[in-house]
Amino acid sequence: MSATPSFTPVLAPGAPERMAVIDLNAVRHNVRHLKTEIGERTLIAVVKADAYGHGAIEVGRAALEAGADMLGVAHIREGLSLRRAGIDAPLLAWMHTLNSDFSRALTGNIELGVSGWDLDAVAETAQKVGTRAVVHIKVDTGLGRNGCTLADLPALLHRAREYEEQNLVTVRGVFTHLAVADEPARTETLTQLEAFNAAVNHVRQAGLNPELFHIANTPGTLMHGQEAIPEELLGNAVRVGLGVYGLSPISSHDPEDFELQPVMTFQTFINSVKEVPAGQGVSYGLNYRTETPTTLALVPVGYADGVPRVASNAPVRIYPAGAQAQTYQVVGRIAMDQMVIDLGKPGLSDPEFGYLGAPVVLFGNGENPSVTEWAEAAGTINYEIVTRISSRVDRVFIDESTSTSES
Structure with a gap:
């Protein structure tokens, strides 16, 4: 277990009256440790909401320096802010509205999560812009929020396949989000994993060949192999938010239990x-x-x-x-x-x-x-x-x- 650094108050002349001190060394430590935990899998470091209030540009750079393979954000505008700061790493944004600027997303080389109407809007934009969109299909496996239901998935995949044949879209990933992984004894996580596997079978039957399959969030990543969270849950990529910031999503565990350092x-x-x-x-x-x-x-x-x-x-x-x-x-x-x-x-x-x-x-x-x-x-x-x-x-x-x- 790694030691948590001791704290020294900031006393420098001219120090801000109120400050959130962000330890980028701790970010790097956490990312390196998470990479060790997941092996050869792809690590998507989630820096949405200004990196959970920590500063998306600075945290994003530190996470990438420490070995994160991609960054994840909710909104396209968050991704565009990272691009303006000179961050050119792979970047995924997944929460869209009818007013989302898909054109700037595509010209900014931002990969897009899609789950329904947005696939068609992205393909239409790709045709106008003259580029090929890279998308990740999001499936609702039980959370009941964003994502395509299993019932609607075959039709969505059929359209995705057509767009691939028209050179408008590349389906790079398939993903979902877990509902109760922070309560690792609950069986709903296994149910979601079964639903995700069914979705992956649909994807392959549709003739699509995505590269990434990501289902695990921070609690799923940290608790894999324990209780109702099998190793299979890690897929070949994970999306980690809270763990990057050195915090525990499990009420019965402190960050130190996972060798994480608060940032x-x-x-x-x-x-x-x-x-x-x-x-x-x-x-x-x-x-x-x-x-x-x-x-x-x-x-x-x-x-x-x-x-x-x-x-x-x-x-x-x-x-x-x-x-x-x-x-x-x-x-x-x-x-x-x-x-x-x-x-x-x-x-x-x-x-x-x-x-x-x-x-x-x-x-x-x-x-x-x-x-x-x-x-x-x-x-x-x-x-x-x-x-x-x-x-x-x-x-x-x-x-x-x-x-x-x-x-």
């Missing part, structure tokens, strides 16, 4: 420290009152920064100058721009204790609170916590070959 650390600085009496109400609704005289510290982030408003009692770790770091809980309601910490005793506003201006970490690696702890406090999942961190929070990228750089 994002959310840091700011205490901007006010003051003494209050017993009975002092804190924040909107006054649903928290101090039991004894104490010191309150103000943390200048709130729900406008992506911090869940409902996450009262979530943990933060404060690094006062000259004193040992300690973990506290948020008290009272989280507001748009701020939240409050009860330091537990009076007198700590004295400058000698070093709380004013002290770094405070909401979540991160090492001994800091985890993203999962914040998710539990908010009644949600770790995916949402990192993805929702807003653009008001500067991304600061840590790279082994460079010093800290701001977004």
Whole structure:
């Protein structure tokens, strides 16, 4: 098991007041480890939603440097942003609307997931543009969202074969998405695998010869070979999102159990420290009152920064100058721009204790609170916590070959 790097707060002069510190070294570690886990299979690193809030361009480059074979995004515009940044690696986008810009996707060499009407729209665009579209056919094997049903699949494959014969389309892949792989004991994953295998048989009977078959997401990839998730689930390619960012999709497992390193650390600085009496109400609704005289510290982030408003009692770790770091809980309601910490005793506003201006970490690696702890406090999942961190929070990228750089 690899050790998680220890955390050192960012204290450089001119450091942003609020920052999501993105460790690109951890991205590389995670991708290399995932490549080891899947062997010779193709690794599609998913960087949709600005790489789950981590910065798609920087994370995409780091993932490719570490051995990722392709990048995956939801929207064409996300793929075009990567292309404008000079990333020319294979790239797949799979979520389209009637207003999607298929023309720019094709001229930008973006592969497209299709599952119905979009195949016809892509083929029509390919004819207009004068290029051949590369597509991956998405099958709904039980999730009930995007994807072609097994009942409609033969007709879709027939059209795909016709478009291939017209040199408008190349079917490079077939894929689906898992519904309950994060609950590895559930049998629905095996049912989806059976449905996917049936879909692959339909594909071959239609005379198509795709190169890639991808079904496993992060939980399917990490848990293959255990419980109801067989090795066969990995196909010859996997799409990994959360694992790239060093987070666990399995509630009973920490990232360290999978030898993953968390990538994002959310840091700011205490901007006010003051003494209050017993009975002092804190924040909107006054649903928290101090039991004894104490010191309150103000943390200048709130729900406008992506911090869940409902996450009262979530943990933060404060690094006062000259004193040992300690973990506290948020008290009272989280507001748009701020939240409050009860330091537990009076007198700590004295400058000698070093709380004013002290770094405070909401979540991160090492001994800091985890993203999962914040998710539990908010009644949600770790995916949402990192993805929702807003653009008001500067991304600061840590790279082994460079010093800290701001977004």
